[in-house]
Amino acid sequence: MAEIPIVIVIVQRGGPSTGLPTKVEQGELLPTIFGAPGDDPKIVLAAATIEECYQFVITARELAEQFRGPVILLTDANLATGVAPFPRPELSVESMAADIDPSPWPVGVPPYDWDPDTGLSPRPVPGQPGGEYVLTGLAHTKFGKVAYDPHANQIGCEMRSRKLAALRHTLRPPVIRGDDEGDLLIVGWGSTLGAIDEAVERARGEGHSVSSVHLRFLSPLEPGLTEIFSRFRQVLSVEINYSDPVESPPLIRKETRRLSQLARLLRTRTLVDVDSWSNVHGQPLRPGQIYAEIVKRCEALRGVAR
Amino acid sequence: MSHHHHHGDQDDDLLVEDVPRYFTLEDYEGGVARWCPGCGDLAVLTAVQKILRDEQIPPERTVSVSGIGCSSRFPHYMKTYGFHGLHGRALPVACGVKSRRPDLTVWVATGDGDCCSIGAGHWVHGIRYNMDLVIMLFDNNVYGLTKKQTSPTSPIGLQTNTHPGGAILPPLNPIQTTLGFTNASFVAQTVDWNPIHLQATLHAAYKHRGTGFVRILQRCPTYTAGVFEDLVRDPSRLLVLEHEDGIPVADSLRRIFPNRTTHDPSDLAAARALADRTDYVPIGLFFRDENRPCYEEFSERGLNFTAEERLAALEREVDRFLV
Ligand SMILES: Cc1ncc(C[n+]2csc(CCOP(=O)(O)OP(=O)(O)O)c2C)c(N)n1
Ligand code: SF4
Ligand SMILES: [Mg+2]
Numbered sequence: 001m002a003e004i005p006i007v008i009v010i011v012q013r014g015g016p017s018t019g020l021p022t023k024v025e026q027g028e029l030l031p032t033i034f035g036a037p038g039d040d041p042k043i044v045l046a047a048a049t050i051e052e053c054y055q056f057v058i059t060a061r062e063l064a065e066q067f068r069g070p071v072i073l074l075t076d077a078n079l080a081t082g083v084a085p086f087p088r089p090e091l092s093v094e095s096m097a098a099d100i101d102p103s104p105w106p107v108g109v110p111p112y113d114w115d116p117d118t119g120l121s122p123r124p125v126p127g128q129p130g131g132e133y134v135l136t137g138l139a140h141t142k143f144g145k146v147a148y149d150p151h152a153n154q155i156g157c158e159m160r161s162r163k164l165a166a167l168r169h170t171l172r173p174p175v176i177r178g179d180d181e182g183d184l185l186i187v188g189w190g191s192t193l194g195a196i197d198e199a200v201e202r203a204r205g206e207g208h209s210v211s212s213v214h215l216r217f218l219s220p221l222e223p224g225l226t227e228i229f230s231r232f233r234q235v236l237s238v239e240i241n242y243s244d245p246v247e248s249p250p251l252i253r254k255e256t257r258r259l260s261q262l263a264r265l266l267r268t269r270t271l272v273d274v275d276s277w278s279n280v281h282g283q284p285l286r287p288g289q290i291y292a293e294i295v296k297r298c299e300a301l302r303g304v305a306r
Numbered sequence: 307m308s309h310h311h312h313h314g315d316q317d318d319d320l321l322v323e324d325v326p327r328y329f330t331l332e333d334y335e336g337g338v339a340r341w342c343p344g345c346g347d348l349a350v351l352t353a354v355q356k357i358l359r360d361e362q363i364p365p366e367r368t369v370s371v372s373g374i375g376c377s378s379r380f381p382h383y384m385k386t387y388g389f390h391g392l393h394g395r396a397l398p399v400a401c402g403v404k405s406r407r408p409d410l411t412v413w414v415a416t417g418d419g420d421c422c423s424i425g426a427g428h429w430v431h432g433i434r435y436n437m438d439l440v441i442m443l444f445d446n447n448v449y450g451l452t453k454k455q456t457s458p459t460s461p462i463g464l465q466t467n468t469h470p471g472g473a474i475l476p477p478l479n480p481i482q483t484t485l486g487f488t489n490a491s492f493v494a495q496t497v498d499w500n501p502i503h504l505q506a507t508l509h510a511a512y513k514h515r516g517t518g519f520v521r522i523l524q525r526c527p528t529y530t531a532g533v534f535e536d537l538v539r540d541p542s543r544l545l546v547l548e549h550e551d552g553i554p555v556a557d558s559l560r561r562i563f564p565n566r567t568t569h570d571p572s573d574l575a576a577a578r579a580l581a582d583r584t585d586y587v588p589i590g591l592f593f594r595d596e597n598r599p600c601y602e603e604f605s606e607r608g609l610n611f612t613a614e615e616r617l618a619a620l621e622r623e624v625d626r627f628l629v
Contacts, residue, residue: 002391085629091620093613126387126403126410129366134336134381134388137374145337146382146390 001040001156002135003112005064005071005123007057012076012190014282023282024077026190027241029261032072033219039157041164043067044219046074048193051086052216053079058095065097067163068123074218076240078191078284105131112142112159119162164220171217173224178204178211181231183301184294186212187274188238189262192285196238199290208298218265226270233301237263237276238290333365334358336385346498346524347377350442353505354413355384357512363411370413371400373420376451377444377524380415394425397432397441404437405605411512412439419449422458422478433487435601436516440508443480443519446526447533454529461533480521481592482581485574491516491598493577494553494591497523499538500562503546503589507553515596523587537587547571547580547590555590 014020015027033044043063047053053075060071105124111133113121121142124131139147139156147153176185177200188196193214200212211232215222229235243260244252252258259267263276277293334355341347358368368386372378374393381388387410391399400414421429421443432441448466449455455468459480463472484493492514496507504522511518525534537543546566548555555566565586569576577592611619 002389088624088628091617091624093617096613096616096620099613124387126369126407127366129364132365132385132387134384134390136382136390137392138390 001139001160002137003068003123003160004135005061005068007060007064007071007073009057009073009075011080012074014077014280020280020282022077024191024284025241025280025282026074026076026192026239027261027280028074029189029218029239029241030265032074033265039161041161042069042219043071043164043167043217044074045071045217046190046215047079048190048214048216049086050079050082050084051089054086054089056216061097063167065123066120067167068121069160069163074190076191082191100125100127102127104129110142111144112140112156114142114159114162117162118166119159120166168220168223171220171222173228174213174215174222176211176213176228179209180211180228182209182211183233183298184208184210185229185232185235186210186238186290186294187215187235187262187266188212189215189218190239192238192240195285195287195290198287199294202287202291203294203298206295208294209301210294210298215262218262221265221269225266226272229266229270229272229274234297235266235272235274236293236297237266237274237278238285238293239263239276239278240280240285241278242280243276243278327364329359329362329365331355331359334368334385336381336383336388339383340379341376342526342528344525344527345376346446346522346526347380347444349498349501349504350377350415350444350508350522350524351380351383353501353508354442356505357509358386358411360509361512367409368411368413369400369403369407370415371403372396372415373417373425374451375417375420375444375449376526377415377417377442377446378420378451380413380442394420394423395428396420397425397428400439401432401435401437401601404439404602406609408438408602408606408609412437414439414441416441416443417450418443418445418447418457418459418480419455422480422483426458429484430487433484433517433519434489436489436491436598437601438515438517440511440518441520442508443521444524445480445521446524446530447477448526448530450526450529460530464530464533479581482578484519484521485578485581485593489598490519490593491595492518492591493593494519495521495523495587495589496553497534497537497544497589498525499534500559502556502559503553506556507590510553510591514594516598516600543587545580545583545586545588547588547592549591551594552591 012028014023014025047056060073064071105128111124133144139153141147141152203210239260239262241261244257260276260278263274266274365386370381370384371389372380373396381390389399396414396416400412404412447459448457454466456466456473458478460473465472494507496504511520541563546563547569548566552571571591571594580588
């Protein structure tokens, strides 16, 4: 568990396995957040637009250095192969990595001097006299030594978990598109932003009580979700990864139906009965499809007495 | 979210810079080595520490990188920067360090399992990248850390936990293999039980511009006690390669090793023929070419840019996308 800053960009394509190699899917959300041996908290964010693909790389680099660990940026085949004009980005020296500081490492400071509240610690960089330490993929103590005693791994895991808590503390709740409360809330992430927005606008224009939020931070999750969800009668994730269709054969029942990935994540965090609508056609979601699902659900919700 | 230390603003830092530093062996000695008594790994550790001391390389400018295995514990016993990473992945990490920090000295410790089984793909490409680092292949013909499984270099018949009836395939010869990789630039073989030859070989690998690949026949008294016994007991089983461009052979070595041959390390075909020999085990420098391309020549570009220069380069990139 080396705790070194690294930015990893995952451009998702269709699965499972080699699946639909050149087609789009958002199937790597849960593997990205959880796919590792043992506990491995990492920062995961997803770009929703081509412009964000640019900006988020800078954000990811800053977070990786500040939090001394991996940051994974999720994009997908839609964003990677799409073209969209956006205003020329304002570049600055501040948005680039600082030069390496070769000055001596302070005497007596261990290489993982975890702050007990935030888990953060400054990082000795090779070349800094006095900072010589060994990074190990094994569990380690704050001195960078292999953790042989049972407590060392417990403490290391707690400290890394605190980093996510610290980042979460600085995040803002997502912006709600539409009213703050109503019948249906759509939750999306990644490249489906445009399609969801268009569908929601159209349905709202026809008087349906629907709003949407689009998440950028998936790990840690943006705050305030439980509270936002509580103001809607139904919460629905819309994404491009597998879920059992609602009309499934008899052995799949409501309580055993496998939901899409964001829905599962949101349920564990909020304890809200989030539903999901998704498919794995390998194609971008079209606004018309989402619109039809919104109308169907809103009409059903209207038919149910409050 | 405060970083509670600001390094670099201590007054005595400046003093440290001004005092000329002299490094002793102790300056390179990390934790107490936890290898078995008689393990050949210790001799390699000592040789590297002596080379660093002789060359007066500051500990902070040295990085030792390893994978997983007994031999990969190497970085923990050095008082330098170190990376003890993932099984088979020492070379990608080492190349990564070197690509952005060509100013650092990089030593890779890898086992016959680490390098020749799980890390074999990285071995091919690490050699081809030919970055300026030393690869020390600790070859004890077995997976030591996991307590005796067959490795690619295990001799036929070696009884292991994975082949209780004896290893069945002919062992891979890492020298033959490496000499076959495109862009190999330094390929040598030595033994842990002759500290003079060991140190001279590692020193030559360190001095080489490019990847210095050294296979070290390494004794593991715990799991492969027998495999090098003949060679240790009977030095005439070894064939010492001599040449003015090769590994220096001290007079004391000449007295020990009766069988020596002149081999010009610029001759790749002859090197390959030597590697094929089964009558003797050759030690020394098989091949060296200082003029092979090194990946640093590419990866170093832009490292010396100031922030303003990098910004200007970025602006030029953005210009290309203007509509
Ligand atoms: C990915 C992975 N696979 C398997 C292992 C188990 N493992 C640890 S060390 C080792 C082999 C070590 O053999 P070698 O590289 O020859 O090193 P030695 O111990 O002999 O020095 C194996 C298979 C592991 N740690 N990680
Ligand atoms: S098992 Fe073998 S290789 Fe490992 S430390 Fe012991 S003697 Fe050395
Ligand atoms: Mg081995």
